[in-house]
Amino acid sequence: MKRVVITGAGTINALGQSVRETMEAMREGRCGIGPLDIRDVDRLTVQIGAQVKGYHEQDRFNRQQIALYDRFTQFALIAATEAISQAGLEFQGELSQRAGVVMGTSGGGLTTQDENYRAVYEEGKNRVHPFVIPKLxxxxxxxxxxxxxNLQGPSFTVATACASSNHAMGQAFAMIRSGxxxxxxxxxxESMLCFGGVKAWEGLRVMSKEACRPFSATRNGMVQGEGAGMFVFEELEHAKARGAEILAEVIGFAMSSDAADIVMPSKKGAARAIAGALKDGRIDPGEVGYINAHGTGTAANDKTECAAVADVFGHHANDLMISSTKSMHGHLIGGTGAVELLACVMALRDGIIAPTIGYExxxxECALDVVPNxxxxxxxxxxxxxxxxxxxxNAVLALRRYAA
Known part of the structure; x- marks a missing residue:
């Protein structure tokens, strides 16, 4: 079993358009949630979200690329470019064939779908752009x-709703660990902040019209966000041989299925995934100092997650810090776990625990140390x-501070 380390990170989200900006915002407890600036926002009941503001696609991509890249692809390319640049890798020769990409997303090119449904059903057009399918x-x-x-190795996409990123990163981890x-x-x-995307989520009645307040008794729902988080996972000896800077070590991963309900979470399913990650990483529960929670700000998720943590960690649960950064960057659905992993890296490298803001x-039922505000x-x-x-x-990742 080979060891796996993180040698590069990149992001674009409502808190910042780089890892540096995002971590700075997390340290300051800054909120990226605000009024939505999208077409037909006045027809929405929920009019807030964690949008990437100050972003102009024409500043990053040329016209031919924009014709091919939905907003979710643009975000992924921006984050991947930052991560690969930090890692200092060039994928050529044998390395290009032994390197790939595993991506998590839930909606894919939802903006492209939304725009083309409008064109056909609302505007009455009978033709769409020939690149609609490759784009969405x-x-x-x-x-x-x-x-x-030039990544010629195993490459694919994982779509498991809000766990997509963690499932994707878990598969990448397993591939490197296995050789x-x-x-x-x-x-x-993920980029679901278009009219159809928000309207669909409205139907679930789990969205807040005000703010995301995970673990707070006054919480009243989740808030959607958008953006991407990307990492370079690398085999330890390969990284050491080229003198790479190591951000953290990935040491465990586990998945579970509740096999119970399509929308209501299960304490038992969540607990199995948490316990499985500890077992996979050969981690004593007392070693864990921080958990970046799923923490959506819904009544059902938050109390279920806290109960699962309490079950797995027993008396040590009272010594743990557990925070939800969704309070700042919103719920990025398929992209959320990747942006949240940045908070885990920050905790290990910088000794800074990102807070749960909006806590009132x-x-x-959420009586843990949630690092409030x-x-x-x-x-x-x-x-x-x-x-x-x-x-x-369910999908849970475990990381350890890297010590040479």
Whole structure:
């Protein structure tokens, strides 16, 4: 079993258009949620979201690329470029054949779908652009990353709703650990903040019209976000041989299915995934110092997640720090776990625990240390990242501080 480390990270989200900007915002407890600026917003009941503001696609891509890249693909390419640049890898020769990309997304090119449904059904057009399918397909982002960076190894997309990123990164981790690949570009991307995307989520009645307040007794729902987080996972000896800077080590991963309900979460399913990640990484529960929670801000998720953590960690649960950065960058659905992994890296490398902002009032059913409202300095050696999706699909990653 080979060891796997992270040698590059990249992102674009409502908190910043780079890892540096995003981590700075997390340290400051800044909120990226605000009024939506999209077409027909006045027809929506929910008019807030965590949008990437100040972003202009023509500043990043030429006209031919824009014709091919949906917004979710653009975000993925931007984040992947930053991650690969930091890693300092060039994918040529044998390495290009032993490196690939595993991407998480839930909606894929939803903006492209929305625009073309409008064109056909609202405007009465009988033709659409010939690139609509290549632009909206869920694997578009993974394919364009593989083409741009010459990644000729295993490449595919995972779509498991809100756990897509964690499932994707878990597969990349497993491939390198097993010896199938030397390096993988992995993470997630999502751009659902279009009229149809928000309207569909409205129907579930889980959205807040005000703010995302995970674990707070006053919470009243989730808030959608958009963006991407991408990483370079690399086999340890391969990274050391080229003198790469190592951000953290990936040491465990587990998945579980609730096999219970399409939307209501299960404490038992979540607990199995958390316990499985500990077992996979050979981690004593007492070693874990921080958990980046799924923490959506819905009544059902937050209390179920806290109960699962309490079940797995027992008395040590009271010593854990557990925060939800969705309070700042919103819920990126298929891309959320990847952006949240940045908070885990920050905790390990910088000793800064990202806060749960918007916290107003304790909830007896969420009686853990949720790092309310302000970031905290703390030394932690092992962290977990939780992701629990509609459909009862759970994925948990474990990371350790790297020591040479």
């Amino acid at each position: 397909m869920n694997n578009a982002a993974a394919s364009h990353i593989s083409m741009q960076f 199938m690949a030397d390096a993988m570009v992995t993470g997630g991307t 009032e304790p909830d007896p 302000e970031a905290r300095e703390a030394h932690v050696d092992v962290v977990l990242s939780n992701a629990f999706a509609f459909g009862g699909l």
